[in-house]
Amino acid sequence: MDEKLRFGLIGCGGQGRYLSEALSLTKQADFAACADLDLERAATAAQQCGYRETFGSAAEMLSNTDLDAVIVATIHDQLQPCGLAVVEAGKHLFIEKPMALTAADGQRLVDAARAKNVKVMVGYTLPFLSTRRKLRQLLDEGAVGELAHVFAGQLIGGMGGWLGQPEHGGGPLFYIGTHVLYQVLDVVRRKAERVYAEVTLTDAGVDRECLFTVRFEGGVVAQIATSQRLGGRYGWIDVLGSAGRVRSEWESPDVFVQSTAIPAYRQETLIRVPDESVGPKVALGDKASVTGFKYVRAWAEEFADFLAAIREDRDPAVTGEDGVRVLEITDAVFESGRTGLPVAL
Numbered sequence: 001m002d003e004k005l006r007f008g009l010i011g012c013g014g015q016g017r018y019l020s021e022a023l024s025l026t027k028q029a030d031f032a033a034c035a036d037l038d039l040e041r042a043a044t045a046a047q048q049c050g051y052r053e054t055f056g057s058a059a060e061m062l063s064n065t066d067l068d069a070v071i072v073a074t075i076h077d078q079l080q081p082c083g084l085a086v087v088e089a090g091k092h093l094f095i096e097k098p099m100a101l102t103a104a105d106g107q108r109l110v111d112a113a114r115a116k117n118v119k120v121m122v123g124y125t126l127p128f129l130s131t132r133r134k135l136r137q138l139l140d141e142g143a144v145g146e147l148a149h150v151f152a153g154q155l156i157g158g159m160g161g162w163l164g165q166p167e168h169g170g171g172p173l174f175y176i177g178t179h180v181l182y183q184v185l186d187v188v189r190r191k192a193e194r195v196y197a198e199v200t201l202t203d204a205g206v207d208r209e210c211l212f213t214v215r216f217e218g219g220v221v222a223q224i225a226t227s228q229r230l231g232g233r234y235g236w237i238d239v240l241g242s243a244g245r246v247r248s249e250w251e252s253p254d255v256f257v258q259s260t261a262i263p264a265y266r267q268e269t270l271i272r273v274p275d276e277s278v279g280p281k282v283a284l285g286d287k288a289s290v291t292g293f294k295y296v297r298a299w300a301e302e303f304a305d306f307l308a309a310i311r312e313d314r315d316p317a318v319t320g321e322d323g324v325r326v327l328e329i330t331d332a333v334f335e336s337g338r339t340g341l342p343v344a345l
């Protein structure tokens, strides 16, 4: 096996530590250093995940440690500035979603990475879940025929802490809506032309719910909902076309299909997909939870792809450009919500 790549981590909260755990499953990483403004969190990550050195800022870590690649998993408004520092230092970057708060800032990051010839992968997890892979396979087999509509959403309960604050990029559109938007773009694979949105805000000024349509080239229309008003969590995608429909829910192991194009699925069929996204249980401290563990295997697959992209000098499965395309739509959703008018892209 090739030599291990030296990794750094910026942002040692819940996700930074889960990602480190997932990265360790690849057995291809050397855990060199981690940084957090909160030094205690950095120390916890070092102790739990094996990072050798700890720092109180991204800048200190980048100028004092030899690294090949860095994971950025900070709060949302810090993702882009930290990511930019990483690529400008010439390191490959795995950055959590939404990568930036605007498409322009996302593009600056992508351009800087291109100039330094380093890889950028954005942490959109859904393509790595077994159920969503099954959905992709059914679409590739022609289950829905000519694509007509996509209905999708991500709904959760009230969001507190930095996730409730506009200056930190809080709100469900950035936090979970970007996951579903990435997936919709990946299903439709056409140019988005127009967005129309209804957006309501919390008293603090972050989005409470966003209900919006995205019209794509050729007349495919997606209708998407994000909200923080649900007592629980619900995420789904329905893909419909001339030959039938396919549906997957985030938390369910079942994929639903009905298709006149595939004889086995002429009748409505529920396919149970073995949950390969469940990872081994490893203690990560107070923030560890069953839900967190559930995706460790999927995150490990993200990293396997990121590492392969670096070694093979190819694009990762989810690129910085993909991240920018998502942000072009979130920009338009917020603008349409403010003005009450559709936004042409």
Ligand SMILES: NC(=O)c1ccc[n+]([C@@H]2O[C@H](COP(=O)([O-])OP(=O)(O)OC[C@H]3O[C@@H](n4cnc5c(N)ncnc54)[C@H](O)[C@@H]3O)[C@@H](O)[C@H]2O)c1
Pocket (backbone or CB within 6 Å): 010, 011, 012, 013, 014, 015, 016, 035, 036, 037, 038, 041, 057, 058, 073, 074, 075, 076, 078, 079, 082, 096, 097, 098, 123, 124, 125, 175, 295
């Ligand atoms: N892909 C997924 O399924 C998934 C799941 C959960 C969270 N996330 C993403 O992970 C990221 C982090 O979320 P979290 O739940 O771990 O948040 P968190 O609040 O638990 O942790 C964020 C950490 O970043 C640190 N930080 C803030 N600014 C910093 C800076 N400038 N330099 C260094 N450290 C800084 C904070 O001190 C904190 O420790 C977010 O982008 C979130 O959307 C992704």
